[in-house]
Amino acid sequence: MSAExxxxxxxxxxxxxxxxxxxxxxxxxxxxxxxxxxxxxDSFALGRVLALGGTITLSEADEAIYAEGLVHPALxxxxxxxxVLIIGGGDxxxxxxxxxxxxxxxxxxxxxxxxxxxxxREYFPTLGASLDDPRVDLVxxxxxxxxxxxxxxxxxxIIDADSLHSTANHVVQPVPIGSLLEQRLAQGGILVAPLxxxxxxxxxxxxxLRELAQRFATAAVYQFTTPSMIGQQWAVAWCSxxxxxxxxxxxxxxTGELEYWAPDLQASLFALPxxxxxxxxxx
Amino acid sequence: MSINSYPDPALLRATVAEHGVPVLLLSCETIRSxxxxxxxALPGVELxxxxxxxxxxxxxxxxxxxxxxxxxATNGEVDVVRAAGIAPERCIHTHPIKRDGDISxxxxxxxxxxxxxxxxxxxxxxxxxxxxxxxVRISFRSSDxxxxxxxxxxxxxxxxxxxxxxxxxxxxxxRGLCFHVGSQxxxxxxxxxxxxxxxxxxxxxxxxxxxxxxxxxGGGFPVPYTEPVMPIDDFCRPIVAALxxxxxxxxxxxxxxxxxxxxxxxxxxxxxxxxxxGGTMWYYLDDGLYGSYSGKLYDHCNxxxxxxxxxxxxxxxxxxxxxxxxxxxxxxxxxxEGQMLPxxxxxxxxxxxxxxxxxxxxxxxxxxxxxTKIVRVD
Ligand SMILES: Cc1ncc(COP(=O)(O)O)c(C=O)c1O
Numbered sequence: 001m002s003a004e005x006x007x008x009x010x011x012x013x014x015x016x017x018x019x020x021x022x023x024x025x026x027x028x029x030x031x032x033x034x035x036x037x038x039x040x041x042d043s044f045a046l047g048r049v050l051a052l053g054g055t056i057t058l059s060e061a062d063e064a065i066y067a068e069g070l071v072h073p074a075l076x077x078x079x080x081x082x083x084v085l086i087i088g089g090g091d092x093x094x095x096x097x098x099x100x101x102x103x104x105x106x107x108x109x110x111x112x113x114x115x116x117x118x119x120x121r122e123y124f125p126t127l128g129a130s131l132d133d134p135r136v137d138l139v140x141x142x143x144x145x146x147x148x149x150x151x152x153x154x155x156x157x158i159i160d161a162d163s164l165h166s167t168a169n170h171v172v173q174p175v176p177i178g179s180l181l182e183q184r185l186a187q188g189g190i191l192v193a194p195l196x197x198x199x200x201x202x203x204x205x206x207x208x209l210r211e212l213a214q215r216f217a218t219a220a221v222y223q224f225t226t227p228s229m230i231g232q233q234w235a236v237a238w239c240s241x242x243x244x245x246x247x248x249x250x251x252x253x254x255t256g257e258l259e260y261w262a263p264d265l266q267a268s269l270f271a272l273p274x275x276x277x278x279x280x281x282x283x
Numbered sequence: 284m285s286i287n288s289y290p291d292p293a294l295l296r297a298t299v300a301e302h303g304v305p306v307l308l309l310s311c312e313t314i315r316s317x318x319x320x321x322x323x324a325l326p327g328v329e330l331x332x333x334x335x336x337x338x339x340x341x342x343x344x345x346x347x348x349x350x351x352x353x354x355x356a357t358n359g360e361v362d363v364v365r366a367a368g369i370a371p372e373r374c375i376h377t378h379p380i381k382r383d384g385d386i387s388x389x390x391x392x393x394x395x396x397x398x399x400x401x402x403x404x405x406x407x408x409x410x411x412x413x414x415x416x417x418x419v420r421i422s423f424r425s426s427d428x429x430x431x432x433x434x435x436x437x438x439x440x441x442x443x444x445x446x447x448x449x450x451x452x453x454x455x456x457x458r459g460l461c462f463h464v465g466s467q468x469x470x471x472x473x474x475x476x477x478x479x480x481x482x483x484x485x486x487x488x489x490x491x492x493x494x495x496x497x498x499x500x501g502g503g504f505p506v507p508y509t510e511p512v513m514p515i516d517d518f519c520r521p522i523v524a525a526l527x528x529x530x531x532x533x534x535x536x537x538x539x540x541x542x543x544x545x546x547x548x549x550x551x552x553x554x555x556x557x558x559x560x561g562g563t564m565w566y567y568l569d570d571g572l573y574g575s576y577s578g579k580l581y582d583h584c585n586x587x588x589x590x591x592x593x594x595x596x597x598x599x600x601x602x603x604x605x606x607x608x609x610x611x612x613x614x615x616x617x618x619x620e621g622q623m624l625p626x627x628x629x630x631x632x633x634x635x636x637x638x639x640x641x642x643x644x645x646x647x648x649x650x651x652x653x654x655t656k657i658v659r660v661d
Contacts, residue, residue: 032532034486034494035485035486035489037531037532053528053531054531112486112490140490141490142483142486142487142490145487169487170440170479170483171440171443174441
């Protein structure tokens, strides 16, 4: 029996009061890895979606917005981004955006769940292919542990997760993840860390921002929306000791056509409505 | 469950007439309904009734009939469930510290899941590694629970992975993790936090190639004594959400003791003697801190004590500050001071509801005052 006739829906819960339902055409894959439930569905509105632990982390409709939104606002502000670290990112979409920069020499992707990379290679082959770029080093590890046992430094660190907090491993790591990120950032480096969905969890966004603001000379916030997922307006922290989120001229080389980000968008991403400034403790 | 629900006074009088005082009235219907409400509040969670608060065969039988599982800690508890004909697969053994005879006794019964929280204890399982499976108990301190159960037991979270890998290297099977955030927790955020931490430990174990498949969230579910507590559905809702988020597909256990047993017993005691000392009335009951009220000391619990005649509607003319003491010769055996009570006579009956958990179970027979008899009323 097809999913259509079953009226299969996938519910995305924002908080205890609000959720969004997505009508599915079919289920392409469902499994449980040692870390989480992994599913790939074909949806009517968003095309193929990847759901981890029941939460959609990638959709054909929006993935370019999310990936471009995390990558270009940082890389275009760095004069020589050579070494890039992606925390999470086993789905390859953020990696694909970084791969557009020919001058980037190494891309380290730290993903905890190997299975995700395998599923993505099968169901989202163009994304999965980015992980095969010769510059990419795919590390299967807990991000917090990786950061605490590694002594390398990176020009750009991108957290590809729903929030900075969700990548922290409080159990075994005495040093807060924010502090490790600060230490692992090279001179002139930039950290990009999603704070979450401020419309639904303003206080957790604010708490994380406050922590970052104590560590970094600049901890600016920008927003972008993945519109097919109604309500998914992301707040992202852009942090650096030396740099500010202004575009560098000449722009680092970047190949291919972007769908979402463009230089003239940069300033507007960082312009926050008054209520958001207040919610995040910026006004 | 309101904090002011008492059994019918007529039933109390009739029971006393038949069995004498002091007496504990046990309601197995209450045991059943408590089990059901927790079962509904924690769908999909295997509830292992922790025998320790009330290791009574009738309670075990009623729960077995409801489909419950059991949490055992001693050979005596093993014997109670074995005598009740409980299948050993429905039992786990959760005492973190065991003698060889405790392990072999449980294994002989057929209970094969044990709790370990340190490497010395792990060594004891080397001879039994073909039969026994382990849950590693993690310590999460809670300032918020009335009884802190992570002080004495549980391994620090940052040492747990080493213990798990050591077990693997010894050929001992670790099934999963367990914790007990503390008994009579006011709110469930500690459970939720502990669940999140356990997810991270599951992940770290998986990175070592060790796939854990069981999480035991312990007990701690609160009941109202003298103060109202959060309704159990509200208490459990965040736990259910956290389990759904982090542990769907994992076998989940809980070890409720107090929530199931506390409301099931009502104590009726009587005034053995009275005295006026320094302007204060003293009433000496036939049950006290060495008996059923032992939970006041060990369990840090305050119980209500109400003269039966007030429950029957009598309106006292005046109330005086009074001391309620137990029957033994020890001065520590004072249950309450400064209670505003109407004048009581020798033989008057007093009623304490919510006396099912950590009361009779921890009573002593000091001075040869025997443990209070339990009479099943339904
Ligand atoms: C290991 C263990 N499990 C379960 C319980 C029962 O806890 P509660 O009565 O809070 O439900 C206890 C109480 O001491 C315990 O030590």
